[in-house]
Amino acid sequence: MLSTLHPFIQYCENPVTPMRITIKTIIAAMLFLLATQGPAFADLTDAAQGLLSKKYSEKIQATEAIADFGDPRSIVLLETLLDGKLYATKSDGRLVSRKKVSDGYQITDILTEEDFGVVKSGDLTKIRINNKMRGLIKDLLGRLTLLNEDPALRLKAANAVFKSRPKEMAVPLRDALAAETEEDVATAMRRALAALNFVHGETTTIKADALLILQEQHGPEVKFLLNGEANKIAALQNPSHEIQQFALSIETALARIEEKLAFMAVIENIFQGLSLGSVLLLAAIGLAITFGVMGVINMAHGEMVMIGAYTTYVVQELCRNFAPDLLVYSLVAAIPAAFIVAGLCGVAIERSIIRFLYGRPLETLLATWGLSLILQQFVRTIFGPTNKEVSSPEWLSGAWEITGGLALTYNRIGIILFAAAVLFMLLLVLRKTSFGLQMRAVTQNRKMAASMGIRTGWVDAMTFGLGSGVAGMAGVALSQIDNVSPNLGQAYIVDSFMVVVFGGVGNLWGTLVAALSLGVTNKFLEPYTGAVLAKIFILIFIILFIQKRPRGLFALKGRAVEN
Amino acid sequence: MVDMINKPNKGPFVSLMTGLPGGGKTFLGILLVAAFFVPLSNTFLPESSPFYVPTYLVSLMGKYVCFALLALSVDLIWGFAGILSLGHGAFFALGGYAMGMYLMRQIGDRGVYGNPLLPDFMVFLNWTELPWYWFGFDIFPFAMLMVILVPGLLAFIFGWFAFRSRVTGVYLSIITQAMTYALLLAFFRNDMGFGGNNGLTDFKDLLGFDLQATGTRLGLFVASLIALALGYLVCCFITQSKLGRVLIAIRDAESRTRFSGYRVEYYKLFVFVVSAILAGIAGALYVPQVGIINPSEFSPANSIEVVIWVAVGGRGTLWGAVLGAFLVNWGKSYFTGSFPDAWLYFLGGLFVFTTLFLPKGIVGTAAVWIEKFKNKQQGSSPMQAPVPVKEEQ
Numbered sequence: 012m013l014s015t016l017h018p019f020i021q022y023c024e025n026p027v028t029p030m031r032i033t034i035k036t037i038i039a040a041m042l043f044l045l046a047t048q049g050p051a052f053a054d055l056t057d058a059a060q061g062l063l064s065k066k067y068s069e070k071i072q073a074t075e076a077i078a079d080f081g082d083p084r085s086i087v088l089l090e091t092l093l094d095g096k097l098y099a100t101k102s103d104g105r106l107v108s109r110k111k112v113s114d115g116y117q118i119t120d121i122l123t124e125e126d127f128g129v130v131k132s133g134d135l136t137k138i139r140i141n142n143k144m145r146g147l148i149k150d151l152l153g154r155l156t157l158l159n160e161d162p163a164l165r166l167k168a169a170n171a172v173f174k175s176r177p178k179e180m181a182v183p184l185r186d187a188l189a190a191e192t193e194e195d196v197a198t199a200m201r202r203a204l205a206a207l208n209f210v211h212g213e214t215t216t217i218k219a220d221a222l223l224i225l226q227e228q229h230g231p232e233v234k235f236l237l238n239g240e241a242n243k244i245a246a247l248q249n250p251s252h253e254i255q256q257f258a259l260s261i262e263t264a265l266a267r268i269e270e271k272l273a274f275m276a277v278i279e280n281i282f283q284g285l286s287l288g289s290v291l292l293l294a295a296i297g298l299a300i301t302f303g304v305m306g307v308i309n310m311a312h313g314e315m316v317m318i319g320a321y322t323t324y325v326v327q328e329l330c331r332n333f334a335p336d337l338l339v340y341s342l343v344a345a346i347p348a349a350f351i352v353a354g355l356c357g358v359a360i361e362r363s364i365i366r367f368l369y370g371r372p373l374e375t376l377l378a379t380w381g382l383s384l385i386l387q388q389f390v391r392t393i394f395g396p397t398n399k400e401v402s403s404p405e406w407l408s409g410a411w412e413i414t415g416g417l418a419l420t421y422n423r424i425g426i427i428l429f430a431a432a433v434l435f436m437l438l439l440v441l442r443k444t445s446f447g448l449q450m451r452a453v454t455q456n457r458k459m460a461a462s463m464g465i466r467t468g469w470v471d472a473m474t475f476g477l478g479s480g481v482a483g484m485a486g487v488a489l490s491q492i493d494n495v496s497p498n499l500g501q502a503y504i505v506d507s508f509m510v511v512v513f514g515g516v517g518n519l520w521g522t523l524v525a526a527l528s529l530g531v532t533n534k535f536l537e538p539y540t541g542a543v544l545a546k547i548f549i550l551i552f553i554i555l556f557i558q559k560r561p562r563g564l565f566a567l568k569g570r571a572v573e574n
Numbered sequence: 575m576v577d578m579i580n581k582p583n584k585g586p587f588v589s590l591m592t593g594l595p596g597g598g599k600t601f602l603g604i605l606l607v608a609a610f611f612v613p614l615s616n617t618f619l620p621e622s623s624p625f626y627v628p629t630y631l632v633s634l635m636g637k638y639v640c641f642a643l644l645a646l647s648v649d650l651i652w653g654f655a656g657i658l659s660l661g662h663g664a665f666f667a668l669g670g671y672a673m674g675m676y677l678m679r680q681i682g683d684r685g686v687y688g689n690p691l692l693p694d695f696m697v698f699l700n701w702t703e704l705p706w707y708w709f710g711f712d713i714f715p716f717a718m719l720m721v722i723l724v725p726g727l728l729a730f731i732f733g734w735f736a737f738r739s740r741v742t743g744v745y746l747s748i749i750t751q752a753m754t755y756a757l758l759l760a761f762f763r764n765d766m767g768f769g770g771n772n773g774l775t776d777f778k779d780l781l782g783f784d785l786q787a788t789g790t791r792l793g794l795f796v797a798s799l800i801a802l803a804l805g806y807l808v809c810c811f812i813t814q815s816k817l818g819r820v821l822i823a824i825r826d827a828e829s830r831t832r833f834s835g836y837r838v839e840y841y842k843l844f845v846f847v848v849s850a851i852l853a854g855i856a857g858a859l860y861v862p863q864v865g866i867i868n869p870s871e872f873s874p875a876n877s878i879e880v881v882i883w884v885a886v887g888g889r890g891t892l893w894g895a896v897l898g899a900f901l902v903n904w905g906k907s908y909f910t911g912s913f914p915d916a917w918l919y920f921l922g923g924l925f926v927f928t929t930l931f932l933p934k935g936i937v938g939t940a941a942v943w944i945e946k947f948k949n950k951q952q953g954s955s956p957m958q959a960p961v962p963v964k965e966e967q
Binding site for chain 1: 658660732735736738739740741743744745747748749751752753755756759760762763874875878881882885915918919921922923924925926928929930933
């Protein structure tokens with residue numbers, strides 16, 4: 012009967028229009044054929060009952076029939092049978108699985124998942140299978156999943172074959188590959204087939220062909236597979252010339268894969284580093300404005316980030332309660348909201364505290380630190396000390412799989428883009444608006460700017476508001492990758508200062524270069540030193556760097572900055 | 575480098591005692607009274623007496639005294655040399671760790687695992703031998719030497735680089751903060767061999783005295799008071815000397831002092847190292863009284879809190895820093911006990927209020943009032959040591 016399956020599949024190997032012949036259509040035909048061949052089974056339950064037979068030949072017929080129904084329950088039933096965990100009750104011959112409990116065995120109907128309560132071990136008979144059946148079931152199971160309607164399940168089955176490489180799967184896999192219409196599933200199947208041929212191939216030629224396919228793949232599993240085979244050959248007593256040649260080609264393939272893996276590790280590191288750098292940039296860029304333009308050490312900067320993150324949470328909750336349809340876009344709505352909330356906080360702080368402390372940077376540092384404690388406690392009082400859940404929208408979850416083994420997650424990509432956008436907007440504001448012009452004038456020479464009629468007090472308040480608002484927007488991004496808790500800002504304050512000081516005060520490009528280079532360096536150090544030590548090295552490096560260039564990578568030039 | 579005071583006929587100590595700045599003698603007197611009263615009261619008075627000092631209070635006060643010494647060390651550099659260190663907690667913690675290592679070695683085979691050589695946490699990490707930097711810490715004089723040497727050396731290296739490259743003002747503050755943050759991360763690592771995030775604890779005895787015994791606690795309290803008094807005298811000695819005058823000049827106009835021919839960096843380096851050593855001693859006395867030292871002592875927040883003690887008490891007044899440390903820590907004990915949620919509001923408010931309305935701190939502001947009062951009575955103003963109002967950026 013098995014042999015009768017193949018013509019149907021081969022029939023659709025080159026269909027005029029790509030179509031899938033599902034297993035059910037095959038089964039419909041099968042049932043017709045079966046009717047003339049032996050005991051036909053009306054439905055799955057009926058077929059399952061066939062397993063109770065004492066004769067193995069009848070059991071085999073039942074097993075095949077079960078597979079032919081192509082029901083998801085068939086897979087469960089066959090897997091249980093294969094594992095030797097299928098039992099029948101002695102009283103009424105139901106097929107059950109059992110689970111040990113304190114006073115016997117809890118039994119569940121294998122098909123209906125109905126509970127039958129607890130029975131003694133003696134009330135059950137195990138359904139025995141022999142080796143022939145075992146092989147058959149494995150074969151059938153592979154077919155069932157490889158030919159399943161769900162492409163995801165087929166992909167999973169192909170990858171499972173690639174990992175376990177059972178010899179008997181070669182034929183069903185080839186059949187399934189022929190019927191496959193989805194490109195990525197077909198690729199996975201080809202890879203699995205190549206792995207099968209590579210391991211079980213009868214001649215060296217088959218193996219060598221398989222190797223050609225495999226070496227185009229990358230990923231640690233392929234490397235592992237090739238290594239295993241190379242070791243096997245190395246252990247041979249007197250390898251023939253042919254085999255030695257084969258071993259050599261394995262070596263070259265391995266070298267190629269190694270190279271690819273190393274290259275991908277570099278790409279991955281750069282990406283991770285850029286994304287960490289973008290986080291640093293977002294956290295530091297507001298500080299670059301307040302510190303750079305006004306010389307204000309704002310220790311409450313981290314709290315502005317935290318306020319931004321909490322604004323995101325509030326916007327999300329508002330959406331959830333009043334406009335559930337818009338929930339997916341709550342993150343977008345949170346960006347201007349966070350900017351406004353944090354910006355207003357910034358203006359309020361500047362007008363109420365900081366303006367009295369100009370020219371006394373150390374006092375400003377202390378006052379803003381005190382402020383940060385108050386803000387933290389305030390948020391803790393309102394929202395509670397526990398982390399708040401800000402969910403990732405659908406369009407930010409998942410990953411962009413570039414090639415096998417290299418996947419970039421969307422939320423990391425999103426943060427990189429967001430950081431770039433924020434930097435761009437900020438540059439526009441600074442370069443192209445009259446407010447930006449006034450701000451730069453105040454940076455370069457406050458007294459002169461005041462003499463030219465610029466309201467420096469107003470510029471100060473707006474600048475501080477802008478810096479705080481940008482910090483708030485950073486909070487929106489950080490809510491996606493970090494815990495939204497009252498301590499959120501604290502974690503970033505030292506890092507932000509390091510970035511600003513390293514890049515040079517009052518220079519956005521410096522901040523950009525500093526953030527990205529620190530991020531990438533950190534990620535490249537991590538594999539060798541571990542995350543904590545990498546961070547320590549970076550801190551020590553910055554401490555030493557400041558000794559050499561006390562005003563950072565890109566220092567502002569001119570008399571104005573020499574105070 | 576340390577110039578003696580310009581009073582040739584008297585020994586330095588006598589001239590120091592007679593030349594103590596305003597309130598200095600009263601301050602030392604209070605310390606002396608406390609050193610006698612507290613042990614006597616705890617030992618001889620009945621518990622019902624209103625003057626009875628219970629043992630837990632002795633330990634609490636001992637802790638405050640250590641904090642006061644730490645505040646004093648910060649005031650020495652911030653109040654007199656204009657160096658705002660946001661990493662002084664690091665020196666305090668290093669001193670504490672040196673003492674903690676000695677106390678760990680004293681446990682011997684009384685630990686949970688009963689290993690005579692290795693502390694419990696090393697046995698737990700499956701270490702087989704003592705790391706080299708733990709050698710010698712079973713010897714008390716060596717451990718005490720390390721209490722001074724380790725913070726001193728770190729301050730020397732750090733200050734050498736920082737002051738020579740003229741890193742000043744907020745930049746210095748930020749990199750001191752980075753220093754303590756780096757140490758915080760480093761000490762959190764188990765591989766460092768300092769007990770990871772649990773730190774060092776479960777101490778048994780110090781020089782053979784049981785740490786839980788009341789007598790030991792009283793002894794530690796008195797030792798802390800003595801250290802504070804000596805630290806105060808050292809700070810007075812430095813600030814009253816010609817060196818101290820140069821430091822004040824550096825604080826108020828660093829470039830001008832440099833142009834006058836002084837090697838500014840050496841003066842700063844000296845006072846920075848002295849201050850770090852004082853902080854280290856404070857840490858060493860703190861650890862046996864609280865019974866634990868862990869990496870959280872390195873956290874930047876702790877170091878900033880020390881600065882606010884000094885700011886509240888009054889920058890550049892020395893005993894004002896001590897007063898500030900006592901007041902803020904008493905407030906902390908009170909608030910965290912009675913209104914735990916209000917403490918951070920209070921502390922944060924204190925930072926803002928002090929910087930906005932009390933830039934000279936309690937002692938500095940009081941001094942200004944007294945001055946005004948005297949001026950009204952006498953109509954003339956005697957010369958006073960300048961009180962910092964504005965520092966170089």
